[in-house]
Structures are given as C-alpha cells and as structure tokens.
Amino acid sequence: MNKIFRVLLIVFIVSFSVDLNAKNYPKPIQKRIDKAVKTAFGTEGVKFVDLPEVSYDFDSFPGIEKVSISKLMNEGKAVGIAGFASSKGKNDLFDYLVLFDESMTIKKVVILVYRSSYGGEIMAKYWLKQFEGKHNGEQLEFNKDIDSISGATISAPAITTGIKSLSLLMVHLKETGKI
Known part of the structure; x- marks a missing residue:
C-alpha cells in the first residue's frame, strides 16, 4: 500500500510540473x-x-536556468522574442516569460509557475510592470531601479537578477546573429 501511494504521488507531481522546453x-x-x-x-x-x-x-x-527562446511571428513577420526562463527563490524554481520587441526591449513579464509558499507577491502585475521598457540589462538593479516588495525578500531580487541576465543574453544572441 505504501509503495502504491509513493508511485501515485510521483505521478501526480510529474504531471503538474511544467517543462519549459516541451511547450505543452x-x-x-x-x-x-x-x-x-x-x-x-x-x-x-x-x-x-x-x-x-x-x-x-x-x-x-547568473540567476537563470532552463532558458527557452521562441521567435514571435504575426502574418509572416517577426514581431518579437519570447524568453522562457526559471530562477530559484529560497527553495524552489519559478518559471516566467519575458516578451521582447525586435530591439530587445522588454515589453511584458509574466510569472507562469510559482512553486513556493512564500514570495508569491512577485506575481503582482503592478510590480512586474517595472521591468517594461528596460533594455540590455540597463536600469535593472534591485532596490535602485526595481522596487522591493514586502513578502518577497528572496524571490524579488532573484527574478530581478534573472530578468537582467535574460535581457543581456537576448541582446548578446541578437548581436551574434543567433536570433
């Protein structure tokens, strides 16, 4: 009986985890x-x-894991880039999407999966809006350009570092012709 419970628990956990590379x-x-x-x-x-x-x-x-990149196309024309990434909070990874325009300026940030029981305040739209309009990692210093948020003392700096690194990576990939 105990083995069956463990198997069912593993199946349950695996079925609810998100694989950034699978796109399902x-x-x-x-x-x-x-x-x-x-x-x-x-x-x-x-x-x-x-x-x-x-x-x-x-x-x-630093600060990003499991990066997956998609080109965004509309009517045969490239309109931007989607960067899917994960960063680590205190104990758990959380997954997010950063949308970039063709000049690699951040258009939108969305938390897709937040697994921890603490720090979920970073999912607030008003807080994530601070990242919009930033380019090449500029003006992405936590507690200077990006405000802290109560209840997310670890997650807020973690996602700020992750988004800054993802922004720098996107610009690098564009400059080297990889995207």
Missing part, C-alpha cells in the same frame, strides 16, 4: 501566455517559432 502548457498557463502576448503586441494570432536550444555561460548570465 496546461490551459491556465497557456491562457496567461496568450493574454500577455496580446497585451504586449496588441494582436491575436501570434505564432511561437521555437529556436534551437541556447548554450550560454552560466557565469556570464
């Missing part, structure tokens, strides 16, 4: 992605074209 998101997460794209680019029907997995030096771009 549960409906609530896909709805969040679609809404963010529509808000950021003002249009529906944007298609995600997956780009090859990116290899990067973790030391040069």
Whole structure:
C-alpha cells in the first residue's frame, strides 16, 4: 500500500510540473501566455517559432536556468522574442516569460509557475510592470531601479537578477546573429 501511494504521488507531481522546453502548457498557463502576448503586441494570432536550444555561460548570465527562446511571428513577420526562463527563490524554481520587441526591449513579464509558499507577491502585475521598457540589462538593479516588495525578500531580487541576465543574453544572441 505504501509503495502504491509513493508511485501515485510521483505521478501526480510529474504531471503538474511544467517543462519549459516541451511547450505543452496546461490551459491556465497557456491562457496567461496568450493574454500577455496580446497585451504586449496588441494582436491575436501570434505564432511561437521555437529556436534551437541556447548554450550560454552560466557565469556570464547568473540567476537563470532552463532558458527557452521562441521567435514571435504575426502574418509572416517577426514581431518579437519570447524568453522562457526559471530562477530559484529560497527553495524552489519559478518559471516566467519575458516578451521582447525586435530591439530587445522588454515589453511584458509574466510569472507562469510559482512553486513556493512564500514570495508569491512577485506575481503582482503592478510590480512586474517595472521591468517594461528596460533594455540590455540597463536600469535593472534591485532596490535602485526595481522596487522591493514586502513578502518577497528572496524571490524579488532573484527574478530581478534573472530578468537582467535574460535581457543581456537576448541582446548578446541578437548581436551574434543567433536570433
């Protein structure tokens, strides 16, 4: 009986984890992605074209894990880039989406999956709005350019570092012709 319970628990946990590279998101997460794209680019029907997995030096771009990049296409024209990434809070990874325009300026940030029981305040839209308009990691210093938020003393600096690194990575990939 105990073995059956363990197997069922593992199946349950695996079925509710999100693989950033699989692009098969549960409906609530896909709805969040679609809404963010529509808000950021003002249009529906944007298609995600997956780009090859990116290899990067973790030391040069700290605070991000599991990066996945998609080109955003609308009516055959590139409109932007979607960067899916994970960062680590106190104990758990959380997954987020950063939408960039063609100049690699941040258009929108959305938390897709937040697994920890603490620090979920970073999912607030008003707080995430601070990242919009930033480019090339500029003006992304926690407690200077990005305000802290009560209840997220570890998650807020973690996502700020992650978004800054993701922004720098996107600019680097664009400059080197990889996206």
